[in-house]
Amino acid sequence: KKASLAAEKLLHEFREASATPLPLLHQVSDAMVHEMYAGLSSDGGSDQLKMLPTYVENLPSGKEKGLFYAVDLGGTNFRVLRVQLGGKTGEILSQEFKEVAIPPELMVGTGKDLFDFIAGTLASFVDTEDDSLKSHSGEVRESGFAFSFPVRQTSVKSGIVIHWTKGFKVDDAVGKDIVKQFQDAISRSGHQITISALVNDTVGTLAGGRFNFEEETMIGCIIGTGTNACYVERADTVQKWEHPLPKSGEMVINMEWGNFRSPLLPRTFADEIVDRNSVNPGDQWFEKMISGMYLGEIVRHVLARMAEEAKLFGGYVPVKLLEPLTLGTPQVSKMHADTSPDLQVVAKVLKDVYGVETTTLEERKIVHDVCDIMGERGGRLAAAGLYGILKKIGRTGKAENGSKKKTVIAMDGGLFEHHEPYRTYMESALQELMGSDAAYEVALRLQNDGSGIGAALLAASHSQFT
Numbered sequence: 001k002k003a004s005l006a007a008e009k010l011l012h013e014f015r016e017a018s019a020t021p022l023p024l025l026h027q028v029s030d031a032m033v034h035e036m037y038a039g040l041s042s043d044g045g046s047d048q049l050k051m052l053p054t055y056v057e058n059l060p061s062g063k064e065k066g067l068f069y070a071v072d073l074g075g076t077n078f079r080v081l082r083v084q085l086g087g088k089t090g091e092i093l094s095q096e097f098k099e100v101a102i103p104p105e106l107m108v109g110t111g112k113d114l115f116d117f118i119a120g121t122l123a124s125f126v127d128t129e130d131d132s133l134k135s136h137s138g139e140v141r142e143s144g145f146a147f148s149f150p151v152r153q154t155s156v157k158s159g160i161v162i163h164w165t166k167g168f169k170v171d172d173a174v175g176k177d178i179v180k181q182f183q184d185a186i187s188r189s190g191h192q193i194t195i196s197a198l199v200n201d202t203v204g205t206l207a208g209g210r211f212n213f214e215e216e217t218m219i220g221c222i223i224g225t226g227t228n229a230c231y232v233e234r235a236d237t238v239q240k241w242e243h244p245l246p247k248s249g250e251m252v253i254n255m256e257w258g259n260f261r262s263p264l265l266p267r268t269f270a271d272e273i274v275d276r277n278s279v280n281p282g283d284q285w286f287e288k289m290i291s292g293m294y295l296g297e298i299v300r301h302v303l304a305r306m307a308e309e310a311k312l313f314g315g316y317v318p319v320k321l322l323e324p325l326t327l328g329t330p331q332v333s334k335m336h337a338d339t340s341p342d343l344q345v346v347a348k349v350l351k352d353v354y355g356v357e358t359t360t361l362e363e364r365k366i367v368h369d370v371c372d373i374m375g376e377r378g379g380r381l382a383a384a385g386l387y388g389i390l391k392k393i394g395r396t397g398k399a400e401n402g403s404k405k406k407t408v409i410a411m412d413g414g415l416f417e418h419h420e421p422y423r424t425y426m427e428s429a430l431q432e433l434m435g436s437d438a439a440y441e442v443a444l445r446l447q448n449d450g451s452g453i454g455a456a457l458l459a460a461s462h463s464q465f466t
């Protein structure tokens, strides 16, 4: 039995609405550059990109030494880490981490409850420290804090929460110093741990990239539950910076690019529903189109509409398919990566998740195509954003004499790491945008667990005791 013409027609419409041809990607990246300039000119200069100065003027040199901790509060999971840095050798001698899920009620509760939980987890992790490590530092432990929500930093170790994203909504913590709230909770736990650096997770990723890869690492970008990017800017071009210029002449800027919302972005009916049903309607359009928290949900809305309006599964509409958040992004990436000729993985996911017992190959192809269209759009839009940054820092254009210079982009996040077709689309779109005769060779490098290790590295380079 052929999939219904109606389903094919919906698929076609959806494909058109999501299209990202190269000229559009160039326009999107130009719009990104435009907003970057606006955001750097004054506070609120762009109503999309905050372009936050991070107070990080020096990235790790590789000479950092000693025992440091980090706490990484990202989306749904958070990690505590311990690293021992080797000093002159530029090595991480040992690292351990523990990953804990944030109980859902704490994501929408009070700052005190959230930070007591986080401080408690850090404290019990510190208590598991091996005796051999204890001699490296005194009583007080130092920790970096990777915090992946918009913060207006007031120094390298203080900052005000602007608002929450990614399903968090801890209202009483907004407008207050996040480090003080954390530090107070640590005091309540009875431990001596000092937070030496407050680090956006993208900045941690950038710092880790510098430490591991090379000096030409200029951008840190995360595509996980949410998405964001930071980059190394020339400090004298940051018009809104009112302090003395840093000696290095450089300033890491946290873009908060998830809130980019150019009218050029190819949005579909599913994006509109997802936006409307989110905790922050109207905000974070870019994030909602490219990151892991939303990809599964977008695909679900498309499949639900196809099942209801076009009898995608022969008229069967699984009740669960109409329920929010029933299709995870990992399942979408699994179906997308299915290369079996009869799309067995797609069949299995549809059966396991939605109880769809039988499907035709044509139906499975449609489902696969929906996943493909969304993965392609996400990867290509992410590439356009990165190309905008490269343009802003003068690392695009044609090679003069054939000799290419290098730029490294440190990447992290579960979607980038695990969703292979997405990553492939992203990489090839970036090469397309750069052009075959580009002056720079751009490499996307996975800086695994970059935010946490980077936060520990920045705690080390901003240590109060050495």
Ligand code: ADP
Residues within 6 Å of the ligand: 073, 074, 075, 076, 077, 223, 224, 225, 226, 291, 292, 293, 329, 330, 331, 333, 334, 412, 413, 414, 415, 418, 419
């Ligand atoms: P966070 O962004 O919360 O700090 P991660 O960087 O680990 O955490 O990203 C987790 C997100 O990555 C999940 O919400 C999910 O959307 C996405 N993800 C995890 N595994 C996969 C996978 N196999 N395929 C696609 N996306 C994945």
Ligand code: MG
Residues within 6 Å of the ligand: 073, 074, 075, 148, 201, 222, 224, 413, 451
């Ligand atoms: Mg993270």
